[in-house]
Amino acid sequence: MRSPSDRFEANWLLASLSVDSLALLEPHLELTSLQMGRVLVPPSRVIEHAYFPREGVASVLARAGPDIRLEVGLFGRDGMSAPSLLLGVDQTPEETIVQIPGSGFRIESRNLRMALSRSIPLHQSLLKFVHLMALQTAYTAVANGTRSIEVRLARWLLMCHDRGDTDQIPLTHEFLAVMLAVRRSGVTLAIQTLEGKGLITAKRGRITIRRRDGLEALAGENYGPPEAEYERVIRPLRRG
Template identity: 40%
Template sequence: MLQLQQADIRNRLLGALAPEDFTALAPALERWPLRLHDTLFGAHEPLSHAYFVETGLVSLVAATEGGRIEIGLVGREGLTGVPLVLGTDRGPFLGIVQGGGEALRIPASALREALHASPSLRDVLSRYALSLMIQMGYTVYASAELNVEARLARWILMTHDRLNVEAMPLTQEFMAMMLGVRRTGVTAALYVLTGAGMVRASEGHITVLDRDKLKDLAGDTYGPAEGEYERLLTEA
């Protein structure tokens, strides 16, 4: 059994829990490697676990006959398995590791039992569920209203927030899939961003050079959801 200390936890949700709620969850938590491009759970399939991300990044992906597109991002600010928080056992999206790292995972049954027993735990995780819905709403808005360059700027900012590394391991093929555009569209957008000194692209990696310029390009599709997350977590 892991001997976990709440003060050492990197996941912000686990760190924000009341000590008694963390103590109740801790015996059921296990460390789990997040390997790049692994699928953690399928669409419309019962969730066996929820994953509190410590390092790395998980994409929530909608898959149709026409292809795949990312509709949500989960890093150390959150967890996968929001359907469990909302009282059901599955959702319509895939969970794909976009950035390798590590998570603390908990069996779905153990999380359900803890949620049933603790109103304060339900409150914190429900607030996160709302923040994820807000993030998804702004993703829909960005997809409908922004050009590819601005959407890519927003996506790079969100990924950079969660990976917190200088050179992010991102290929053009993967970015195209996540944004739901052709690779040629990503190539052209990266040309604009690199030419403006916002990022540097080299051999499957993206390095952020100027976050302020990226924010200006993304406009109000980046920032409001992040601010709501901070407000909701602070008020929990």
Template identity: 45%
Template sequence: MNTRTEVRTDNLLLNALSPDDLGLLSEKMERVSLLRDDIIVGANAAIDHVYFPDDGLASISTVTSIGRQTEVAIFGRDGVSATCLILDVFSSPHETRVQMAGMSAHRIETEHYLRAIERSPTLRSALLHYVQTLLVQAEHNAATNAHQRIEVRLARWLLMAHDRIDGDELRLTHEFMAKMVSAERSGVTIALHVLEGGRMIKSERGRVIMIDRPMLERLAGECYGLPEAEYRKLIGPLGRGHCGDG
């Protein structure tokens, strides 16, 4: 019998794996700390490591030739970086960047990660389920940003970020939130004042404190909940909202 290296993790995707599949990964994993603005997947760059966050938040963004960023999706302890690898694609046109300081993750070299996927059809299947949830999130992001006013977009994004952390404090700059909801920084500042005036949040320099989550959910409406329900259907528990999965 093979001896499996035990891994203690808060990563929901890792914890949803079978013991054997988790063992294939944990044999080669190490725990690392990440800082805000660390790039864990570079656009069109070689991918040396794959990261399973235990906390914090990372954003997957498109980056234009003049450096303008637009968010495609976010993940934290619900997911894994470099999903292109699961599809046998070895680089991505998107950049993945850490957006919260103090993020920790379990890291594995790409070579070992791909070998584990090759050895286990059930591991590949589980990771493909995660790819599906990320695609649903990205599609929902695009629809929301195209059709909803900024305070609704911001409410939805804050709920998504809140789902992926402990506590009620989000350490985020106005500039970053603007990129995440496809808006100007001044527009985000106004939207934060609207949410604060409604006593849904408290906004301070570099941080947002969640005050009334149910009210934020009502404001977000149908814009929030579908990707989260898809994750719960395919992988396991995610979030702490009041929305049903029906």
């Protein structure tokens, strides 16, 4: 018979929980499809579910005006949506949407709160992800404020690559423009630059990683510290 941790091993945050902690969540976790563009956390509305992806990547977006959205964080099988729930906050002005499709588990917010109230170890374990997302957001702000589009693109591709099983990332230029907070023309030039260096190939809404080592060299110190902290606190994250 499989243990709860075996069933949920595809989500590293759930798999890191003790058997007793995971047993409190297991009866309430249901498998769900995460289609591209699906809103996991609507802005400024009560959060009804928390999601723990098995595959795919979701973006946390902040609005900088009626028509401007900026990515301030991303997660996949390394974490969960709506970490604000762990802090007792049931809505946020940020929006979370699926950018790379996959699947995952979801739990109603009320059931998550109930489980947290019954177990301090469970709450403490999940709160680690709040720390990790805060660190990632800080490094995203530094990169967006100080680095070129090419460097930011390299970092972002590495982060998506860490959370997937293939070297192919399904993305459009329009979506990347939102993720990197730049114009579509800037994304096109950045992709051409990375292609010219032989680091990636881009074709029909899909980017293929060709030289991860080259992307890491280009990203430099902008990629690595949040990933190293995740590995210290939870488990290995970065792909070789």
